[in-house]
Amino acid sequence: MTTQKAKTTQNTYRKRTGQANRSHPVKLGGETKSKRQPNSNAVRFIAFGGLEEIGRNMMVLEYRDDVIVVDAGLQFPEEDTPGIDYIIPNTSYLELKKRKIRGLIITHGHYDHIGAIPYVLEQIGNPTIYATELAKEIIMKRQSDFPNAPKPNFHIIKGGDKLKFSDNFSVEIFSVEHSIPEGFGLIFNTPVGKIVHPGEFKFDYGNDGKPKGLGVWENIGKQGIHTLMLDITNSSVPGWSVSERVVERELEKIFKSAEGRIIVGTFSSLLDRIAEIIKIGEKLGRVVMLSGYSLKSNVEIARRLGLIKVKKGTIVPVEEIRNYKDDKILILSTGAQGEEKASLMRIISGGHRQVKVKKTDTFVFSSSVIPGNERSIQNLKDNLARQGAHIYDYKMLDIHSSGHAPQEELKKVMELVNPKHFLPIHGNFFMRWQNAQLAKEAIGLANEKIVLADNGLVVEIAKDGIGVTGEEIPASYVLVDGLGVGDVGEVVLRDRRTLADGGMVVIIAVINKKTGQVLKNPDIISRGFVYLRDNQDLLTAVRNKIRNIIKRTSNRRSADPDYIKALIRDQIGEFLFKKTQRRPMILPVIIEL
Ligand SMILES: [Zn+2]
DSSP: OEEOOOOOOTTOOOOHHHHHHHTSOOOBTTBOOOOOOOOTTSEEEEEEESSSSSSOOEEEEEETTEEEEEOOOOBOOOTTSTTOOEEEOOOHHHHHTGGGEEEEEOSOSOHHHHTTHHHHTTTTTOOOEEEOHHHHHHHHHHHTTOTTSOOOOEEEOOTTOEEEOSSSOEEEEEEEBOSSSSEEEEEEEETTEEEEEOOSOBOEEOTTSOEEOTHHHHHHHHTOEEEEEEEOTTTTSOSOOOOHHHHHHHHHHHHHHOOSOEEEEEOTTOHHHHHHHHHHHHHTTOEEEEESHHHHHHHHHHHHTTSSOOOTTSBOOGGGGGGSOGGGEEEEEEOTTOOTTSHHHHHHHTOOSSOOOOTTOEEEEOSOOOTTOHHHHHHHHHHHHHTTOEEEETTTSSOOOOSSOOHHHHHHHHHHHOOSEEEEESSOHHHHHHHHHHHHHHHOOOGGGBEEOOTTEEEEEETTEEEEEEEEOOOOOEEEETTEESOOOHHHHHHHHHHHHHOEEEEEEEEOTTTOOBOSOOEEEEESSOOGGGOHHHHHHHHHHHHHHHHHHHTSSSOOHHHHHHHHHHHHHHHHHHHHSOOOEEEEEEEEO
16 A cells, blocks of 8 residues: 655644644555655646545646646644635646636535635636536535635536537536435546546435445446545445435434424534425424524525425524424524534524424534544533433434444445546545555455555656655635734744733833833733732742843843843743742833833
8 A cells, every 4th residue: 555644844734733744754554655756647636625524625637737636625723723714726737727727616505515615716726617507505605705716617517417528528517316406426537547536425215224325336346447536534434334214214203202393413514414304394383593604604595496395484584483383393403513603502502583492492413523522512402401301312322423424334335336546535644544454355455456645746647656746736715804814923922822822921121211210110900920019029920020021121331122031031931930830921112211
């Protein structure tokens, strides 16, 4: 198996954890294959995101003068990027190649596949976006927040379409099951052979409990596939998916047994589930109220496109809640991840205008917990349980099924497609490594037929094999903070982390311009460090230290204020660390009179 780590590029921000690993070449399967010699007859694959994280999906396939981009997604911020709204891919390579970009193909309408479009589309030359109706609507809805962005050009695609980009490149689209309607996989016809990118997918199951639609994968397998990529988000989850039919049945059971109102917390992006829930509510004679902006707008788009069909009068505004009896009400709400400002949080904490928790309410959490959100969801459920409501989550009953194939489904696809080479995508290194083990188990692929590359490494897909070249393309994080894109760098982030870890101490000293003597007792202001009023001894000691520092420098003829500031920063920082074991940010201010 070929595994290569990219070198850390200077002046670019990398996740701290990822960075630590990067300096050591990882050996897998007892071997690290040497780099390939660049080959102009090969197809080049580069990911600008999505190979070292879940999210920020964006990759290209390139053959000579033709570049095809797949997806342009965002990633939500992490603990070590405080204050950041989104993380998007670095597109500097594509900006240089914008004349060669033949199109941007969107596999489906989730934000980790479309969310970077408003920020990168113009930079990469505003190429035609190949997307489904639904993805187009979601993209355009978002685009309305960016009035100065150029108008995107769309080409609507559907399953079975063939797109011919050039003599060398054409793409066939096939439909896959995911958690949003109109998910697509792609078959690239290239001079080296067929390359398959299945998008994000899972199996669909019939009422008999057997997987449906495996014929698609069989047909692909018959075409002789050179390289298979695979969405490995759930490569560590054993077994098969929970069938959506089972989810539907379980939800219906809960809904039937509910005596009062039903309140379901979910994601606005799980449109398939939302459609199911509305259907069950309607069947049981309840009106449906939507609470949360993104939920309302997604349902509105899906209704307009006929993807959600409801009778007139089923969906009513939550403002009219008083007009209905409790046992006739179903409320769908965003915020099942415990997000602070989301509607479910407001309902449970008593801050929602129309909906307050009642003991007769039944709350259903129909989505999984995104890692990192465990504690806020726990708080949410604690709060709810104390108020006496009935609560169901996906651990108690099969009321959620992920949109990503678990191990047995991944293995089945590998068996049916039976590719010559394998390139796992979407997810951290360990997850892709795990999936490589599955590939060996399922179809006996040898190490040199599998590539685990990092973001920004060039994978050459040639007739005779697959591997990475020595070339490295910028693929660092680009941080979006408020209106700024890329203007928050490592320095700003480091400051934010220091402030979060140790707080800050401002020292204001007034000195005589001529003599350099301290004129009055230095002022010390702190935030988030220790409560200084309760630490008078420390305060006095710091003041004395500052006086001493300045006294020593005042012997010099012209004490440079910057020099004094540096001394204060170093020596007071060191002193405070000795006394408190904390490292606040020290901001010295010298006023010369
Ligand atoms: Zn998705």
